[in-house]
Amino acid sequence: MAIDIRTSSPDETLLLGRRFAALLTAGDIVALAGRLGAGKTLFVSGVANGLGIAARITSPTFLIEKVYRDGFLPLIHADVYRLGSVGEFEDLELADEGADGAVLIEWGDAIADSLPPDHLVIRFEIDGDDRVISFEPHGRWSERDLGALA
Ligand SMILES: Nc1ncnc2c1ncn2[C@@H]1O[C@H](COP(=O)(O)OP(=O)(O)OP(=O)(O)O)[C@@H](O)[C@H]1O
Numbered sequence: 112m113a114i115d116i117r118t119s120s121p122d123e124t125l126l127l128g129r130r131f132a133a134l135l136t137a138g139d140i141v142a143l144a145g146r147l148g149a150g151k152t153l154f155v156s157g158v159a160n161g162l163g164i165a166a167r168i169t170s171p172t173f174l175i176e177k178v179y180r181d182g183f184l185p186l187i188h189a190d191v192y193r194l195g196s197v198g199e200f201e202d203l204e205l206a207d208e209g210a211d212g213a214v215l216i217e218w219g220d221a222i223a224d225s226l227p228p229d230h231l232v233i234r235f236e237i238d239g240d241d242r243v244i245s246f247e248p249h250g251r252w253s254e255r256d257l258g259a260l261a
Pocket residue numbers: 118119120121122123124145146147148149150151152153154170217240241242
């Protein structure tokens with residue numbers, strides 16, 4: 112069942128990401144969907160903070176992916192906005208690389224069909240200064256306690 116959470120400031124979105132980090136384990140795949148400026152990268156910054164990663168998170172748009180290994184769990188932050196096709200995503204072998212960490216993919220709904228069955232989609236919708244952030248579990252993600260985020 113999907114969980115919707117409304118945040119009314121950038122700080123609230125950061126904090127939500129920080130709390131979400133506590134749910135992550137090795138091998139997790141999370142797709143972040145939503146328009147430009149919806150808050151995807153800000154949320155990932157919160158996750159990195161929650162994992163104890165010191166680096167400032169910036170969009171990996173021109174690098175496609177960045178790996179952070181100084182936290183409690185490795186974080187692979189990808190942005191597939193510029194990828195031409197799903198085939199290219201599969202070529203990245205992100206899931207393999209993230210086997211010992213968590214993979215967070217911006218613009219992930221564009222590649223949703225090529226994701227493994229167990230994944231989480233987080234959808235960011237802009238509502239004025241608010242963001243409505245929906246957590247949609249697929250496969251075994253349904254067994255996680257997403258309700259703890261609300
Ligand atoms: N409630 C909110 N939550 C998150 N961001 C907010 C909120 N209100 C305003 N903002 C602003 O929205 C912007 C979100 O930017 P961010 O880079 O996280 O978006 P993005 O979804 O990663 O965009 P892109 O698709 O370009 O990568 C920031 O400038 C932030 O200050």
